[in-house]
Amino acid sequence: MIELKQINKYYRNDEEVLHVLKDINLSADAGEMIAIMGPSGSGKSTLINTLGFIDTKFEGEYLFEGENLITTTDDRLSKIRNQTVGFVFQNFSLIENYTVYENVELPLLYNGYSFHQTKEKVMAVLAKVGLADKAEKHPRQLSGGQQQRVAIARALINQPKFIIADEPTGALDTHTSNDIMELFKELNRQDQVTIFLVTHDPEVVPYCTRLVQIRDGAIIEDRTVIEA
Ligand SMILES: Nc1ncnc2c1ncn2[C@@H]1O[C@H](COP(=O)(O)OP(=O)(O)OP(=O)(O)O)[C@@H](O)[C@H]1O
Numbered sequence: 001m002i003e004l005k006q007i008n009k010y011y012r013n014d015e016e017v018l019h020v021l022k023d024i025n026l027s028a029d030a031g032e033m034i035a036i037m038g039p040s041g042s043g044k045s046t047l048i049n050t051l052g053f054i055d056t057k058f059e060g061e062y063l064f065e066g067e068n069l070i071t072t073t074d075d076r077l078s079k080i081r082n083q084t085v086g087f088v089f090q091n092f093s094l095i096e097n098y099t100v101y102e103n104v105e106l107p108l109l110y111n112g113y114s115f116h117q118t119k120e121k122v123m124a125v126l127a128k129v130g131l132a133d134k135a136e137k138h139p140r141q142l143s144g145g146q147q148q149r150v151a152i153a154r155a156l157i158n159q160p161k162f163i164i165a166d167e168p169t170g171a172l173d174t175h176t177s178n179d180i181m182e183l184f185k186e187l188n189r190q191d192q193v194t195i196f197l198v199t200h201d202p203e204v205v206p207y208c209t210r211l212v213q214i215r216d217g218a219i220i221e222d223r224t225v226i227e228a
Pocket residue numbers: 011018020038039040041042043044045046047
């Protein structure tokens with residue numbers, strides 16, 4: 001599904017050139033759940049921003065389902081991004097004065113669905129993450145774990161091929177982290193959604209099928225944890 005070939009990325013300013021991704025070769029198939037680990041500043045976020053079509057300035061090739069999308073127009077790329085990848089962040093990134101329903105509905109707004117189609121889709125993903133009864137609440141009325149579930153529902157609403165989660169359990173206690181990892185695992189198993197999960201937490205790794213370790217912009221380890 002995904003193939004990164006010889007990716008190199010640089011940040012340049014007046015004084016220096018920073019080489020942040022070094023000869024990255026990484027392939028991922030449907031149904032994999034890949035933990036990405038490495039020290040702060042090693043390039044994890046840069047790598048997943050590349051995977052998620054957010055960062056398109058790099059050397060090398062990114063093939064998605066055999067196609068080089070990076071050369072496509074910005075408009076088409078944002079459309080593909082919207083329909084292909086869901087994002088989940090450490091701090092949930094919900095809109096505080098929107099209800100749970102409205103937060104989850106957001107990525108659907110420009111897709112031209114009717115009111116009823118939208119409602120059906122939003123309620124289905126909320127049910128999937130166990131929050132069907134919280135649709136009319138606001139984020140501040142929910143626990144951290146529940147807020148992360150809302151963010152996961154929002155990431156799922158367009159039935160993405162893959163999900164990118166940057167430290168999704170970083171702001172949660174151990175028990176709640178385990179709940180969220182169980183949810184990711186369930187989505188991964190049931191729907192074959194590929195998941196890339198950046199984490200500092202070794203306890204997250206056993207939920208994953210594969211572990212990729214990054215040091216100083218390069219992949220130093222890429223191994224199977226459990227069969228996908
Ligand atoms: N927009 C930018 N301009 C210049 N340098 C950047 C930019 N974004 C990131 N960097 C640098 O690129 C390197 C990799 O950053 P990145 O955010 O990918 O690290 P990370 O592994 O996600 O770290 P963390 O665990 O702290 O989130 C760092 O040295 C960082 O300072």
